[in-house]
Amino acid sequence: MATVTEISADIFRISTYIPEFDLQFNQFLIRDEEPLLYHTGMRSLFPDVKDAVATLINPGDLRWIGFSHFEPDECGSLNSWLEVSPSVQALTSHVGAMVFIGDFASRPPVALDDDELFSTGKHRLRFRHTPHLPHGWDASMLFDETSGVLFCSDLLHQTGDVEDKTESDVVARFRDTLMRYEQGPLASYMPFTPHTEQFMSQLSYLKPTACATMHGSTYIGDGAQTLMEACHVMADIFGPK
Template sequence: MTTINEIAPDLFRLSIYVAELDMQFNHFLVRDDEPLLFHAGLKAMFPMLREAVAQLIDPTKLRHVAWSHFESDECGGLNDWLRIAPQAQPVCTLVGKIVNVDDFAIRPALGMSADDVLVTGKYRYRFYRSPHIPHGWDAGVMFEETRKSLFCSDLFHHFGDVEPLTSSDLIEPTQAAMQQMQGGPLAGYMPYTRQTEGVLRSLADLKPDTLAVMHGSSYTGPCDQLLCDLAGVIKENFDRD
């Protein structure tokens, strides 16, 4: 079952909870002149997501499918979306386009940098590179400048079938999730490098009002301090120096 919640004007969270993992997989649809989906989802989830999207827009009218980094839960279902939406284009970082997507996808990707602006109608998007934050050389986060929403992928990952939107501090559940993953098969889930704090502080400088979180509750409220505090949590759990 996919649950649908509007977490900001025209921004809908499509969430599928997987009990075996005690984890939500969240996908975000922006309803605008040129609709945008952030996270294409796993291939197996495509039928459920398509039904959920159909409650909000005609899925064949989807124009942009974006994600942070090349990973199955982020873009495994990409080609399924491109097949049903003939005008849709993949959207990712320029590195992602070059090293992964243009070979994988059935249509070329729009590879963006922070200097590029994608306008979908009422809303404006930029892609900010964040290598290895949360994962991969190609990683980036998308920022919508009009409503100040940050699509932050696995940042602030936490477990549970939790509420769709919160104004409570996300640091404690994120810390708990990182500690839970340490020592198991997911150890090393997120690297800490000399660039980590600087990248997160640069995202904090954007002063987002909404965090669209892939695994767990999204957040509403001042987000800059949360992003700064996250650097310390990553360092505490994953710095091996």
Template structure:
């Protein structure tokens, strides 16, 4: 089974580790009146992530399934989840729906516009359009206003079977991993453009206190400072 850690009140990190890649793949499950799963994870990890989710709540009660962009670790097992959660709906951006999800998903998605709020009970999720950040035209992120958690997708990615939550050092880890990646075929995973820093500055202005990172440890602390540090890191690439 994947590991399960509550990284913020009612927000659970469900993490599978790929030893061959030395890389963690995390999904996030939010317990609420209408539970939300963010990142479906890879199809190959479905059974383990599903079992981990079942240790938190009945997966059949999941109501919303979100993800940043169309990529296997983001939404590869979407239809497996939809088959197990009869009332679940995918949530994605307009571009995501038009280019991929309308065709791929076994159930029509709910399309969320920029800055639209999705209410699940006690939580409000704000959709933030971040085209091409971390990558892909359809990219967006979600911000949980209560508790100030930002679902970061591939931002701050770093390798290793690391601890679930850290309180410092996230930029150093990201810098080390990014530098190493630049030397191989997986380089330039984030297409740095003139819009990259403004988007990251806008995310920093939300003052998140928890960064829910898909690959590597999540972070608790001054998320705004971490996001500005990430912008500085990308400026140097």
């Protein structure tokens, strides 16, 4: 069963822990005039996620679905949501729209430019196209300028059934997860490209006060410093040797 936690005013973390993966799968709902769900989860999670959303809004009122890149835990149940809400549309990068979602989704997506701003009502959001960060040609991040929350997908990935949100260091957990993944079939989880440091710096310039990761605790605190520390971890593990 999914748990629901408010991580900022009218921003809710919906989380399901799956013991087989020793991993939490998190979605985030912005409750606003035009509600936005960031991440859908896999198709198998749809009933629980929908029930959790229903405790916050009428699921049929959902207007936007955002996600970082094309992967089941990011957007696997997208079409199920398109059936639930007559007006909901996916938000994605131009690459995502052309290469993946335009064919996959049962309703045309909205393709956003890098650094494009849009509003859900009270919340003003900035879209950042970040190819191959965390992975995928179509990858992006979403920053809520109103609350300071950065929806950062797999960045700061933490294993375990951890707390909903924390002000403690999550970079050490991130490093531990990546190092353990390097010992098995999930090695090379995140490419470290010539643009990775640039993208991480650009995200840190946004000065997020919360980093809402898909897997693990939402970090509350100095997001800029945390992102740059995470970048150093990625360079150490995945960068040129």
